[in-house]
Amino acid sequence: MKTSVCIIGGGPSGLMLSQLLHLQGIETVVLERQSREYVLSRIRAGVLEHGFAELMRExxxxxxxxxxxxxxxxxxxxxxxxxxxxxxxxxxxxxSVVVYGQTELTRDLYEARDRMNGIVIHNAEDVQPHDLTGKPYVTYRQGDEIVRIDCDYVIGADGFHGVSRKSIPKNVLKEYEKVYPFGWLGVLSRTKPVSPELIYARHERGFALCSLRSQVLSRYYVQVPLSDSVEDWSDERFWEELKRRLPEDVAGRLITGPSIEKSIAPLRSFVAEPMRYGNLFLAGDAAHIVPPTGARGLNSAASDIYYLYHALVDHYKKGDDNGLDNYSAKALARVWKAQRFSWWMTTMLHTFPDSLPYDQKLQQTDLDYLFSSEAAQRSLAENYVGLPF
Incomplete structure (x- = not known):
């Protein structure tokens, strides 16, 4: 099999890039290790910055x-x-931002690929890129058959645990990581949201977030120790703890119900540099992860796709490789700004188990300053809706 661009990873990043390139007449093949049903069962954040929404429309x-x-x-x-x-x-x-569940967004991208007869291969086992500094190709296994895809470029959009980043030699790759001493316990419930807008709550018992997927589907989170498991948290215990961390008037109007989905996500910050090795380009979680506090994860991946899309179009349509050559530096410049914003939001709003009274005073001072300064609120808003690509 031959194609121009082989994309490893059939999540929103890989599907988005495949769709955009297809519209420009550039051939792609997408390889996904899991089934389509599995990909669509993953519950993820759904706050889309302005630039991401524009990319979906494009x-x-x-x-x-x-x-x-x-x-x-x-x-x-x-x-x-x-x-x-x-x-x-x-x-x-x-x-502004658009609250739209990642599951629904991924479904829209799948349906667009179906309409255009895009090649998305699921259940692709043992995916492996080869000869990344020469003429690249990718192999995968389906059943007992090994399939080879020859291509010009390989895009690694296969997440933190994928094979793409691991294909970069250790003496080339540099990784930066910060692991936070807590996670988010998230509950999805078929209940009316407690607020028409998101509520981030800083409380001495720990952080909480009231979010939503629609007017009849709510998503709530509470900060929990990493030692906790989902089994430790009955629905009743979750709702009681959430109410304790919310303002009284908000807790009083909170509508509770059975959880549809419940999970604990550890919080970490991670960046891998460079995001290009030969003819391999990393995108999204394959190269960087942020805590969900500032809603930058999926949006940072979207900026990677924006840069790659335009770079590949320039290469195939104009013979101009400037975008490809500068991709890593350009993407990382925006990635580190997203890292800073997510770190700041996380540090300001969470309760840290080893924090000193001095640290707690600084947290409160940070919040007091934020709402006493239009310049500080302008900075927060600029980052939250999305820095320019």
């Missing part, structure tokens, strides 16, 4: 997002008995 996949997505022009931070609103629209120059 990929001709934004119709349902625009129809069903929730436009949010602000969010609330609950702290020290107060509820302070961050006006994204006001402080970002008129921008």
């Amino acid at each position: 990929a001709q996949c934004g119709e349902r997002m625009d129809r069903e997505g929730e436009i949010h022009e602000g969010f609330i931070i609950a702290h020290n008995g107060k509820q302070s609103r961050v006006d994204l629209h006001k402080y970002s120059g008129g921008s």
